[in-house]
Amino acid sequence: MSSEEITHILDTSESMKEVSTRDVKKVPVLRGATVVNLFFEPSTRTRSSFEIAEKRLSADVLNFSLSQSSIVKGETLLDTSRNLVAMGASVIVIRHSMSGAPWVLARELNSSIINAGDGSHEHPSQALLDLFTVREIKGDIRGLKVLIVGDILHSRVAGSNIWGFLKLGAEVRVAGPPTMIPSYVEDFGVKVFYNLDEALDGVDVVMMLRIQRERQEGGMFPSLREYSKFYGLTQERLKLTDGDVLVMHPGPINRGVELSSEVADANQSVILDQVANGIAVRMAMLYVVSTGSLS
Amino acid sequence: MRILIKGGNIVDPSSGVNRRGNILIDDGIIHSYPERTKTIEKDAETRVIDAAGKVVAPGFIDMHTNLGEPGYEHKETMRTGSMAAAAGGFTTVVCMPSTVPVNDNASVTEYILFKARTEAVVNVLPIGAITKGLEGAYIAEIGEMREAGCVGVTDAQYPVMDSRVMRLAMEYTKAFDIPVITDCQDVDLATGGVANEGYISTMLGLKGVPSASEEVMVSRNISLAELAGARLHISHVSTKGAVRLIREAKQRGCNITAEAAPHHFGLTEQAVIGYDTMAKVSPPLRTEADVVALKEGLRDGTIDVIATSHSPHTEDEIKVEFDLAPFGISALETALQVSLQLVRDGVLTLPEMIEKFTVKPAQVLGIPKGSIRVGATADVVIFDEHELVTVDRATFLSKGKNTPFHGAELTGRVLWTIVGGEVVYSV
Numbered sequence: 055m056s057s058e059e060i061t062h063i064l065d066t067s068e069s070m071k072e073v074s075t076r077d078v079k080k081v082p083v084l085r086g087a088t089v090v091n092l093f094f095e096p097s098t099r100t101r102s103s104f105e106i107a108e109k110r111l112s113a114d115v116l117n118f119s120l121s122q123s124s125i126v127k128g129e130t131l132l133d134t135s136r137n138l139v140a141m142g143a144s145v146i147v148i149r150h151s152m153s154g155a156p157w158v159l160a161r162e163l164n165s166s167i168i169n170a171g172d173g174s175h176e177h178p179s180q181a182l183l184d185l186f187t188v189r190e191i192k193g194d195i196r197g198l199k200v201l202i203v204g205d206i207l208h209s210r211v212a213g214s215n216i217w218g219f220l221k222l223g224a225e226v227r228v229a230g231p232p233t234m235i236p237s238y239v240e241d242f243g244v245k246v247f248y249n250l251d252e253a254l255d256g257v258d259v260v261m262m263l264r265i266q267r268e269r270q271e272g273g274m275f276p277s278l279r280e281y282s283k284f285y286g287l288t289q290e291r292l293k294l295t296d297g298d299v300l301v302m303h304p305g306p307i308n309r310g311v312e313l314s315s316e317v318a319d320a321n322q323s324v325i326l327d328q329v330a331n332g333i334a335v336r337m338a339m340l341y342v343v344s345t346g347s348l349s
Numbered sequence: 350m351r352i353l354i355k356g357g358n359i360v361d362p363s364s365g366v367n368r369r370g371n372i373l374i375d376d377g378i379i380h381s382y383p384e385r386t387k388t389i390e391k392d393a394e395t396r397v398i399d400a401a402g403k404v405v406a407p408g409f410i411d412m413h414t415n416l417g418e419p420g421y422e423h424k425e426t427m428r429t430g431s432m433a434a435a436a437g438g439f440t441t442v443v444c445m446p447s448t449v450p451v452n453d454n455a456s457v458t459e460y461i462l463f464k465a466r467t468e469a470v471v472n473v474l475p476i477g478a479i480t481k482g483l484e485g486a487y488i489a490e491i492g493e494m495r496e497a498g499c500v501g502v503t504d505a506q507y508p509v510m511d512s513r514v515m516r517l518a519m520e521y522t523k524a525f526d527i528p529v530i531t532d533c534q535d536v537d538l539a540t541g542g543v544a545n546e547g548y549i550s551t552m553l554g555l556k557g558v559p560s561a562s563e564e565v566m567v568s569r570n571i572s573l574a575e576l577a578g579a580r581l582h583i584s585h586v587s588t589k590g591a592v593r594l595i596r597e598a599k600q601r602g603c604n605i606t607a608e609a610a611p612h613h614f615g616l617t618e619q620a621v622i623g624y625d626t627m628a629k630v631s632p633p634l635r636t637e638a639d640v641v642a643l644k645e646g647l648r649d650g651t652i653d654v655i656a657t658s659h660s661p662h663t664e665d666e667i668k669v670e671f672d673l674a675p676f677g678i679s680a681l682e683t684a685l686q687v688s689l690q691l692v693r694d695g696v697l698t699l700p701e702m703i704e705k706f707t708v709k710p711a712q713v714l715g716i717p718k719g720s721i722r723v724g725a726t727a728d729v730v731i732f733d734e735h736e737l738v739t740v741d742r743a744t745f746l747s748k749g750k751n752t753p754f755h756g757a758e759l760t761g762r763v764l765w766t767i768v769g770g771e772v773v774y775s776v
Contacts, residue, residue: 132668152670153554154624162668173672175554213554238548 055178057221060185063338067186070341071334073110083341084113090143092135093119093170094150099305099329100170100179104147107336116143135159145344148172166343174208180304181214183335185222187328188259191300196223201253203285204263204312205234205274211263211304216242229253230285233274250285254294261302262287262312278311287313292322300324350396351375352770353389357400357731361407362704363711363720372405374727377770381723396772398765400731404699407721408440408471408728408766409706411681412501412530412714413584413608413656416442416473417748418464419457420449425661425748430681431469433659433747435774437681438763440728441472441718442659443710446483447505453478453489455497462498470773471766472728474716476501476530479518483507488518495525500714503530503584506631506676508566510536512573519579528580528606528713533566533591534558534632543672545618545633553621555671558633560588567591571598574605582713583607585658587632589642596651606713607646608654611687612678612753614643620753626667626674628753630658644696647705654713655705657684661749679742679749686759689734693760699734727770736762 055063073081089108093101101117108115118138131150138146145166148156153173160167171177189195200219206212206228219226220243228239229247240246247253254260265281275281287301301313301323309315317323352374359370359382373380373389383389390397411434417425425433434442444461446452452461458475465473477494479502481487491502502522508531509515519529539562544550546557567583571594574581586592586607595607612630617637620628628634646652660677667674688706691697697705711719721729740757742750766774 130665130669150670152672154671157624158668158670173554174556210554236551237546238551241548242552 066338070337357405519577538562
């Protein structure tokens, strides 16, 4: 997406946010349209957020959740999706554990496809709601220093946010243990830090990523305790930044691991704003996709 | 039945011939290079092929092909694979042991050779497994497989990770004068990898295969070959570092040869963008710097052979998530065209390129092929080196239509393929 396209979605999100403040939180934009949430990974918050967004746009919603094992053993992704199209789905929102899965659908189907997170590739709706949240509070993205901390290597949230914030003119830093920083990430135009304290200097936004326990089993770091000591965000560390820094997290959070409870609940934390804005941003995505105001 | 190939540009690197001339084939053998052809042409029993302006060369040898039999007949059969080979100018293909059952004993070797005799249109020579079941634990019955007709041993895409087992295999093969052919990949380092580790794999969120996973094993295998005094051949070299390691080993006199696949010097990792499963291959398509190094390796002789790594897959298998798609490219029918680009780019002369398709693989395998001297078996290819073709995978004779070159404009077209004096392919 170009910066104009991103800005268009963010602007549309503002109108959508207004809908959520009404007594009757519903507009007839997608009345009569069927939207399918095709989820191959367990995801409560993203799926729920899309579902609420779809319902506020008056779409008929079908949640189609499959475990990854069932698809590997039986029906292919393409066949599953063709069934949904045959049932009349005009938009398919797909979450998949493998990078590029939405591309399989986009290549072969005529329906609109929204990527709700694919493997360790991208999570566009998360990045857009993060951009929206930052823009809403800070006014402008341009010139901000944004730090993303944690498992950059496996994080689709990082993948999309790096693109998004760079496109809108922010400086992007990443920090984490070297085993979780992709070797080539500097080629994207981000600054890499292995020391969190140094990385925090002068930042306007700190985005903490969820640490998945299976990464420890994979030997990416020795223990959650050590991870937390070097890369966890605490009140002490927060003091290294200006007072008006924004603390973000895509959720679900691990209190006491990537961020302390005090930080999660501090004034600077906009974690719940992110969740609320997620609905408006996803409404905007559905709107622009189904009305064709963006290709 | 006699065939007169009239007026072609004969290129036979085995004898150094590179000139316009005529070739007479009689009874399956290269009979002579007649200066005058009028009398021969009058003979009603002689088929005359007008090769004016075309290249006439020894039939190509592909020392790295997956033919699907036994076990993967849905991907390829002796019939379809050999027809694809003929269409690509190959008169001999060497098939990998990663079949079901695995070609790790003489019975399977004999079955493959039986199927080849009855159904294949080109010569088929099997490669046996290094270890039983390709499991990397115990060496297979290499001696009996050699007697049955295997021309090499490899564990194909399942590299022997245990260095002790590899050492034993290299020592054991010395009794049977058979090369040890190795895919070089440290499977632990490459775990889960589906694309070259780099900027593009990071951008696409695909698990990467670092160049080091290949180089670690090239280095180990060279060391073991020096220890064991074995004949080592390294399959589908893909990285700059691997080329350097092989070059250094050759310079100090190590008995080692190597091959490169056309897709590795004809494409880069860019082909994977858009999650094109037809560009998913192992080792993965690498960077421009690797391509440059491969070309230099081909030019200076570090890389002896061009081999296709032909791996056909069905449409159902490739229309899936990138992670789920099988590795491999259907490569027999584009190998010549992609390699001719090396000639156009000045990397190799035409005779040098043909050498890497003919006499070089014959030498590595120790087989009396790859030559069109008088008296040789008449395995011949005639091709146009300049004709522009647009690759259309739908026209492939292989069951596998999986090629990242689909739609590419390449030059070169095979016109006739002759095996043992019989025309098995013509346009």
